[in-house]
Amino acid sequence: MNIIQVKNLGKIYDNDGIKTNALSGVSLEIKKGEFVAIMGPSGSGKSTLLQILGLLDDHTHGEYRFLDKNIKNYNQEEIANIRNSKMGFVFQAFNLLPKSTVLENVKLPLLYSDHPEEEWEEMAIKAVEEVGLMHRINHEANQLSGGEKQRVAIARALVLSPEVIFADEPTGNLDSKSGQIIIEIIQKLNKEKGHTIILITHETYTAEYAERIIRLLDGQIESDKKVENRKLDGKGFVK
Amino acid sequence: MKFIYSIKTATNGLRTHKSRSALTILGIVIGITSIMIVMSLGDGAKNLILGEIQGTMGSRVIEIRPGKEPKGPSDMMGIMFLDSLKQKDVDALRKKANAPTITGVMPLVVGSETITYGSETYSASYYGMTELATGMYNMIPVEGRFMTNDEVKGFADVVIIGSKVKEELFTDQNKVLGEKIKIKGRNFRVIGVLPEKGQGLISFDTVVIIPYTTAQQYLSGKKYFQHIVVEADSEKNVLRTIEDIKITLRNSHNITNSEDDDFSLGSQADALKMVGSVMSVLTLFLAAVAAISLVVGGIGIMNIMLVAVTERTKEIGLRKAIGATNQNILTQFLLEAVILTGFGGIIGIILGSSLSFFASILISKFGGLNWQFTFPYVAAILGLVVSSLVGLIFGLYPANQAAKKSPMEALRYE
Numbered sequence: 001m002n003i004i005q006v007k008n009l010g011k012i013y014d015n016d017g018i019k020t021n022a023l024s025g026v027s028l029e030i031k032k033g034e035f036v037a038i039m040g041p042s043g044s045g046k047s048t049l050l051q052i053l054g055l056l057d058d059h060t061h062g063e064y065r066f067l068d069k070n071i072k073n074y075n076q077e078e079i080a081n082i083r084n085s086k087m088g089f090v091f092q093a094f095n096l097l098p099k100s101t102v103l104e105n106v107k108l109p110l111l112y113s114d115h116p117e118e119e120w121e122e123m124a125i126k127a128v129e130e131v132g133l134m135h136r137i138n139h140e141a142n143q144l145s146g147g148e149k150q151r152v153a154i155a156r157a158l159v160l161s162p163e164v165i166f167a168d169e170p171t172g173n174l175d176s177k178s179g180q181i182i183i184e185i186i187q188k189l190n191k192e193k194g195h196t197i198i199l200i201t202h203e204t205y206t207a208e209y210a211e212r213i214i215r216l217l218d219g220q221i222e223s224d225k226k227v228e229n230r231k232l233d234g235k236g237f238v239k
Numbered sequence: 240m241k242f243i244y245s246i247k248t249a250t251n252g253l254r255t256h257k258s259r260s261a262l263t264i265l266g267i268v269i270g271i272t273s274i275m276i277v278m279s280l281g282d283g284a285k286n287l288i289l290g291e292i293q294g295t296m297g298s299r300v301i302e303i304r305p306g307k308e309p310k311g312p313s314d315m316m317g318i319m320f321l322d323s324l325k326q327k328d329v330d331a332l333r334k335k336a337n338a339p340t341i342t343g344v345m346p347l348v349v350g351s352e353t354i355t356y357g358s359e360t361y362s363a364s365y366y367g368m369t370e371l372a373t374g375m376y377n378m379i380p381v382e383g384r385f386m387t388n389d390e391v392k393g394f395a396d397v398v399i400i401g402s403k404v405k406e407e408l409f410t411d412q413n414k415v416l417g418e419k420i421k422i423k424g425r426n427f428r429v430i431g432v433l434p435e436k437g438q439g440l441i442s443f444d445t446v447v448i449i450p451y452t453t454a455q456q457y458l459s460g461k462k463y464f465q466h467i468v469v470e471a472d473s474e475k476n477v478l479r480t481i482e483d484i485k486i487t488l489r490n491s492h493n494i495t496n497s498e499d500d501d502f503s504l505g506s507q508a509d510a511l512k513m514v515g516s517v518m519s520v521l522t523l524f525l526a527a528v529a530a531i532s533l534v535v536g537g538i539g540i541m542n543i544m545l546v547a548v549t550e551r552t553k554e555i556g557l558r559k560a561i562g563a564t565n566q567n568i569l570t571q572f573l574l575e576a577v578i579l580t581g582f583g584g585i586i587g588i589i590l591g592s593s594l595s596f597f598a599s600i601l602i603s604k605f606g607g608l609n610w611q612f613t614f615p616y617v618a619a620i621l622g623l624v625v626s627s628l629v630g631l632i633f634g635l636y637p638a639n640q641a642a643k644k645s646p647m648e649a650l651r652y653e
Contacts, residue, residue: 054560056560056646056650057645057647076564077564080559080562080564080565083559083560083561083562084561084562084563085562089560089561091650095553095557095560097554097557099255100251108558109562111244112558112562112567113562117244156561
């Protein structure tokens with residue numbers, strides 16, 4: 001089953017009359033349980049593509065079907081609801097609430113969900129366990145190292161068991177050791193829990209943890225291939 | 240998202256920026272505090288003056304003044320020289336057939352003279368009254384006694400003096416009763432001293448009271464009265480008595496049209512009503528001036544909230560990315576503003592009422608006034624509502640700015 005189906009997707013930014021063509025004619029399908037890496041140099045449109053797929057931005061051309069429904073048919077509130085329950089986000093800059101604890105940060109998406117409050121604690125603890133941060137659960141986010149922060153962000157993305165996790169350069173701000181831990185966790189989520197992962201990176205060695213690499217250049221798909229020598233269990237991760 | 244979580248989120252947001260939140264509400268705190276103080280002190284002053292009127296002039300007392308209903312200060316001045324109230328009016332009012340509910344009629348003669356005792360002199364007002372003044376104006380001497388009916392009828396040269404007069408005139412404060420003082424060269428025997436009332440709107444501390452007969456005959460030399468004071472048998476009959484007085488006086492003065500009345504009536508209720516409304520208007524005016532600070536405080540809040548929204552752009556982007564709707568973000572920031580100002584309002588109410596409480600203690604202690612502290616409930620409730628409303632109004636624009644942000648742009652914001 002296709003989670004994501006995109007046909008002829010295009011995006012033109014209009015900045016005070018100056019039009020920039022960020023994406024054009026992008027067509028792709030992503031199946032449930034797939035681990036896809038999107039690669040490309042700066043300005044290739046990979047972040048724009050992720051933002052459109054993650055419903056953080058509108059597309060200007062083409063059609064985007066998420067879980068077989070055209071997203072043009074949803075209103076703002078329904079889109080917020082999809083982002084909440086069906087999608088998880090991991091950003092390069094972590095984006096945690098600095099003065100809140102690990103547990104509070106992980107609980108944040110639950111605040112906007114339909115889950116009753118009694119279940120929140122258990123769900124959040126489960127997600128923190130998943131990323132191996134139980135020993136830090138009551139620390140404030142600004143007391144953590146970069147790698148730990150990103151693990152909190154992953155736990156936050158996981159807490160509502162979403163269909164897709166979008167990871168935008170998750171290892172970009174990390175040293176190679178922390179980066180390896182993060183990419184291993186992401187791979188584990190895909191292999192063991194069956195989460196669909198869409199990873200953006202400009203590093204080939206990170207992308208090779210995925211099953212499939214889509215390369216973008218100047219807003220268009222350059223190639224879309226299976227990874228031949230897929231890295232597993234983080235062996236050989238060198239930055 | 241349940242409302243309770245919105246409140247929790249908002250209070251968390253405020254708690255992370257404690258010192259800024261405190262500075263932000265300062266304007267609201269000052270505004271509400273000053274409104275509370277103005278309202279509380281205004282109420283206190285009103286109660287003090289009303290209390291003095293009630294304490295001085297009985298509720299069954301009706302004052303008849305010569306001349307038309309006074310319309311301004313110049314009319315008031317003229318009353319002293321109008322001669323429309325005469326002995327025949329007093330006689331007419333005393334007839335049960337004319338006004339059955341009247342229990343007492345007292346003519347009033349007012350003037351001022353220099354009073355001497357030995358080498359001491361004092362300039363005071365004299366009131367020519369009858370024995371009925373004890374009930375009508377609550378004139379109970381602390382020393383000696385009041386005048387009797389016989390002394391009034393007999394043109395007696397007796398005087399009851401105010402506490403200040405006693406203080407100024409006599410070197411030996413214990414040798415006052417029975418002493419002779421001179422008013423306009425005539426000897427009067429001191430038979431009583433009135434209690435000290437302190438400074439106030441109405442005070443008998445600086446006056447001397449003598450029989451009106453004596454006052455008319457030997458001091459003023461005039462055949463008319465400045466006032467006639469009437470007492471009704473009960474409070475509920477005051478209105479009926481007023482009507483009876485009007486008819487009696489019109490008959491006595493041969494007036495057919497009420498517009499030609501050459502007298503006017505005043506009761507305690509009238510005086511209370513007038514003073515009360517003047518004081519209320521004054522208090523409201525001062526409160527309105529104080530309320531300007533609320534607007535200033537509100538603009539301050541809007542300013543800070545706009546800064547906060549910009550500063551927290553990334554947080555807004557993140558919240559939207561993980562599922563917050565525009566409504567959620569709007570509610571969060573609006574609630575932050577309302578909780579902030581509401582809290583400022585509560586602090587202002589506490590601060591304002593404690594300050595006016597201390598002020599009332601100081602006034603009664605050092606001002607020598609019987610000042611009662613009143614907690615202005617209306618101002619408190621109004622203050623809370625208004626301050627929250629200020630938050631709502633001035634928070635709406637920043638909150639809307641926050642809610643409108645596109646999640647992608649917000650996340651990218653540096």
